[in-house]
Amino acid sequence: MTFLGMPLLRSKHTDVNDLPGGQGNIVEDESFATVSHKHLSNQQLRNNIGHATSTIRDKRSGVVAELDDWEELREAGSRAKNQVMANLPEYLEEFEANFTAAGGIIHWARDADEANAIVTELVEANAPVLETGRREVIKVKSMATQEIGLNEHLETQGIDAFETDLAELIVQLGDDKPSHILVPAIHRNRDEIRQIFMDKMPDAGELTNDPAVLAEAARRHLREKFLTTKVAVSGANFGIADTGTLGVVESEGNGRMCLTLPETLITVMGIEKLLPSFSDLEVFLQLLPRSSTGERMNPYTSFWTGKTPGDGPQNVHLVILDNGRTRALADEHGRTALNCIRCSACMNVCPVYERTGGHAYGSTYPGPIGAILSPLLTGVETEENGSLPYASSLCGACYDVCPVKINIPEILVHLRNEDVEANHSPVSSQLDTALTGASWMMGDGKRMAAAEKGLPLAHAVSGGKSMNSLPGIAGAWTSSRDIPGLPEKSFRQLWAEDEDRDEDRDENGEDET
Amino acid sequence: MKIALFATCIVDGMYPEVAQATVTILRRLGHEVTFPSGQACCGQMHINSGKFEQAEPVINNHVRAFTSTEWDVAVAPSASCVASLGHQQPMVARRMGNEALATAAADVAGRTYELSQLLTDVLGVTDAAADLGSYFPHSVTYHPSCHGMRLLRLGDRQSDLIRSVEDIEFIELPLADACCGFGGTFSVKNPEVSSAMLADKARTIQATGAEVCTGGDASCLLHIGGGLSRFQRTGRFEGTPDVTAVHVKETSATDIGGDHTEHLTAVVGADDDDHLTAGEHGTSPAEPSQMQSGLRVGASTVHLARILASTKEDPLRVQSEGATVSGGSLR
Structure with missing residues (x-):
């Protein structure tokens, strides 16, 4: 029994805005400029992110430079994902058939609410009620479950979810949100982590801020959970259509424990995570770790195909999640954003992310990919998601490092156009007015020339002095930058004068400029 | 042609x-x-x-x-x-x-x-001094603009030309490939983030001690010059919180030939030990962002076309030689 709003990819009559948008933690509730203001003054955040991203950036460049076929790998990765997106319904059915044949059970979820409800039901059916009157599940780090706010939902249903990835654990115990895809607690320092552990892990006792001590405390705290908890919840990095296999790549080994020790395994995976064939992993297992952690190979790579008698969980479920992905897929200028394999390379090179941190993006998906993915999943009309595509200087660093060649700058510009079309701010801003005037002027060289005739006057009025404080929208410029005094004449005028002079004399010798 | x-x-x-x-x-x-x-x-x-x-x-x-x-x-x-x-x-x-x-x-x-x-690529100019008579006896640092680097893939074309100008002193800009923060209307739609990027660009330029910062895009140079000018006038970076993670260090190295050379390297962020000294939720800067070296006369921006056009007979003058600098741009 399969239901899914199948991607209406080939229909010319599909208006992307008629498709349901995603819900959950993918919504910016204040404009990016407003939220980023709160984070720009945080020196610790700036230091932590600066240090972490520049370190990972260097590691990444090192391991990428080792491969002389890196560009071909990127091309192959991009091709494989495009192939999936262009034939998603077929690949989803193929995956479902193979996963089901291997003893797995598939559930389809249109949105965050449906996915949360399905997982809740499965946990209630498979996890015992403990003495505390509550149920427990252990979790592998997963973006999809962050996106749908699964932990928060489960909590209201009497189910405690324990994050087992160290950084996710720090975030969870601190009642916090991740600020980076790969390094979710990047905004925290050791002292804060020590305090969080002392407050929230009563069995940990007295701790120092030594990373080894902190890691050991987390390990002890989690070990018991691994051995006693009956249900685990995971995400998936890959779903392999031709075999029905799911895969998770990780560094710590906690994922491997969650995927193998409990009786029941529930995985939540977005519809876009599919790869056509097992052999595609050859490409992706090179692209992902090198782009993500800057490693040649990640320490733990786990695959499972339904259930294996006598080995690992015998009750294996997969919730396949749409939550706005069909909407994103229907956007022909934005759909390649779904090719993202969540490596985080784009945020590690982004000069905006480096200064604002991940929380400024209001979404599980921060940085450049978040600035396109969140509005693609929800539509630019949702809350302030229309402000996200402007959170970029379009420097292009993200596109250069993307392992699946998502042209993020071009999609940002496309979404700005969507935002303009959706008429997000009905009140025309000074900037809009200025741009409208400039379009009229620059739509004709003659009008531009006429406008420049005002330069001598403007030059005379301003005394050719630099401009250091201007009102209105120009004040946003002069908040930090001076402007040179206007020249007396435009180049166009100087050229015309030269030409007039040249006509009066023979051309000989050099130009006097 | x-x-x-x-x-x-x-x-x-x-x-x-x-x-x-x-x-x-x-x-x-x-x-x-x-x-x-x-x-x-x-x-x-x-x-x-x-x-x-x-x-x-x-x-x-x-x-x-x-x-x-x-x-x-x-x-x-x-x-x-x-x-x-x-x-x-x-x-x-x-x-x-x-x-x-x-x-x-x-x-x-x-x-x-x-x-x-x-x-x-088209005109085959490889040596600006020989082919164009370019002469500019000043210290210069160079900001490669994002779109030149990443959209046109200019590579070393611009810097090679600048380096081949007679008597020029070329100083490598730390974190040169970082965006200056202009981004067109980004600078007014997200002015604080833009200004934070600009301040770090200005810090690295200032640290080179170069008389001018050149580049191939007047828009980026307008932006960078505007930031340098503001800093030189007021002694601080404005329009954004006084926070940075960019620190430029001078390191020396001995080359193969035995020459002792000084290099500027930028360190971004604090390493883990620095976390021990970080303040409460860390809203105060770890160190004042003002440049200790003070203001340099002539730290301005100028487009590389003007350096290439400069000759012994008709040299481009810098601020210390009496040229006008307006809004950080060399006139």
Whole structure:
């Protein structure tokens, strides 16, 4: 029994805005400029992110430079994902058939609410009620479950979810949100982590801020959970259509424990995570770790195909999640954003992310990919998601490092156009007015020339002095930058004068400029 | 060769001396320069603001101006504008349903070069001193603009030309490939983030001690100059919280030949030990961001065309030689 709003990819009559948008933690509730203001003054955040991203950036460049076929790998990765997106319904059915044949059970979820409800039901059916009157599940780090706010939902249903990835654990115990895809607690320092552990892990006792001590405390705290908890919840990095296999790549080994020790395994995976064939992993297992952690190979790579008698969980479920992905897929200028394999390379090179941190993006998906993915999943009309595509200087660093060649700058510009079309701010801003005037002027060289005739006057009025404080929208410029005094004449005028002079004399010798 | 100059709107209206320098260089090489009089702008400002509809007449005007003029190749002293011609104009025209304009725009774009591209790839200039008589006896650092680096893939074309100027002292800019924060309307839509990026760019430039910072895009140089000027006038970076993670250190190394050389390296962020001393939720800066070295006379920006056009007979003067610096730009 399969239901899914199948991607209406080939229909010319599909208006992307008629498709349901995603819900959950993918919504910016204040404009990016407003939220980023709160984070720009945080020196610790700036230091932590600066240090972490520049370190990972260097590691990444090192391991990428080792491969002389890196560009071909990127091309192959991009091709494989495009192939999936262009034939998603077929690949989803193929995956479902193979996963089901291997003893797995598939559930389809249109949105965050449906996915949360399905997982809740499965946990209630498979996890015992403990003495505390509550149920427990252990979790592998997963973006999809962050996106749908699964932990928060489960909590209201009497189910405690324990994050087992160290950084996710720090975030969870601190009642916090991740600020980076790969390094979710990047905004925290050791002292804060020590305090969080002392407050929230009563069995940990007295701790120092030594990373080894902190890691050991987390390990002890989690070990018991691994051995006693009956249900685990995971995400998936890959779903392999031709075999029905799911895969998770990780560094710590906690994922491997969650995927193998409990009786029941529930995985939540977005519809876009599919790869056509097992052999595609050859490409992706090179692209992902090198782009993500800057490693040649990640320490733990786990695959499972339904259930294996006598080995690992015998009750294996997969919730396949749409939550706005069909909407994103229907956007022909934005759909390649779904090719993202969540490596985080784009945020590690982004000069905006480096200064604002991940929380400024209001979404599980921060940085450049978040600035396109969140509005693609929800539509630019949702809350302030229309402000996200402007959170970029379009420097292009993200596109250069993307392992699946998502042209993020071009999609940002496309979404700005969507935002303009959706008429997000009905009140025309000074900037809009200025741009409208400039379009009229620059739509004709003659009008531009006429406008420049005002330069001598403007030059005379301003005394050719630099401009250091201007009102209105120009004040946003002069908040930090001076402007040179206007020249007396435009180049166009100087050229015309030269030409007039040249006509009066023979051309000989050099130009006097 | 008959070369059409696309001055770009910012150079035409704000920096006519950059267009003049471009003309000088090309004439010195014996080429004929024309200036298609209908030209105005590439449309990038509108495109990057998402205003495709308003960009269409601007694109149309550019294509009309250049197709109605005879020329072999066109040149612009801006990587960003040249990139916009090829990477954006056809895309936007197509989005507006104007296939004919898209084709025509792609044709003009295909024959339009950024200045260093034209000099290196088409005109075969490899040594500015020998081929152009370029002479500039000053210390210079260089900011490679994002669109030149990542859209046009200029590589070392610009810096190689600058390094080959006679008597120039080229100082490598730490974190050179970091964006200056301009980004067109990004600078006014997200002014605080933009200013934070600018402040770090200004810090690294200031740390080189170079007399001028050059580059191939007048827009980035306007932005950077504006930040340098503000800092030099007020002694601080404004428009954004006084926070930075960029620290420039001087390190020395001994080369293979036994020469002792000084290098500037930038360290971004604090390493883990620094966390021990971080304050409460860390809203106060770890150290004052003001440059201890004080203000340098002549730390201004200037387009590389003017350095290439500078000769012994007609040298480009810097501030210490009495030249005017306005808003951080060398006039």
